[in-house]
Amino acid sequence: MTKEELLELSKKVCKNTLMETLEIEFTEVGEDYLIAKMPVTSKVHQPDGVLHGGASVALAESVGSLASYVFLDTDKFYVRGIEISANHVKSISEGVVYAKASFVHKGRTTQLFEIKVTDEDKNLISIVKLTTIALPKKK
Template sequence: MTKEELLELSTKVCKNTLMETLEIEFTDAGEDYLVAKMPVTPKVHQPDGVLHGGASVALAESVGSMASYVFLDTDEFFVRGIEISANHVRSIREGYVYAKATYLHKGRTTQLWNIRITDEDDNLISIVKLTTIALPKKK
């Protein structure tokens, strides 16, 4: 699949989902990574006006799960996140955050993703580890 086809598929399957609600947009893809961005607005703030950690985790799980989805044979498997952990290291009030999911492990059943969330100046906002599982579709 070409980069353009990966991004088009990623956008298409997100209609009427949390990703659309959070305005997550897939922006770049390669053989072993996927990138998405999300605007930081009051919609994703915690009460004191900075990006909510839960919104960061939703962005990370969205990009990591989508990466598993587009890099696996989804005619045969469906993907589920089974574990996620996040460390938030910097706050942000406005602009965009970017999440880049890269493989740490690409197994037949489980996939382990490293997801770096950065701001527009490439400052680290959060680092997330996501484990996904590929489950066979019943025939």
């Protein structure tokens, strides 16, 4: 999939969703990874003015789930997240965060991703593990 095809797909599948609300934009696709970015504004802050951990996790699950969607045959399968865990290691109050989802395991049924959320200077903000499952579509 080319970057242009990814951007078109993401616009289609993210319309009127949480990804659109959080202004998540998919920026790069590789052979086994996907990258998205999200602006850090008051819209995604917790009350003390830093990025809410839940927003980081929403970004991570969005990029990991779309990575499964991109790399699987979605004419035959639905993709669902079945487990997610996150460690938040640094706070950020403004700018942009990037999430890079990389495959740890690319199975026919389950997929495991490591997702690193970083700031513009590549400082680690959060590290997330996401497991997705491919469920067959009924004919």
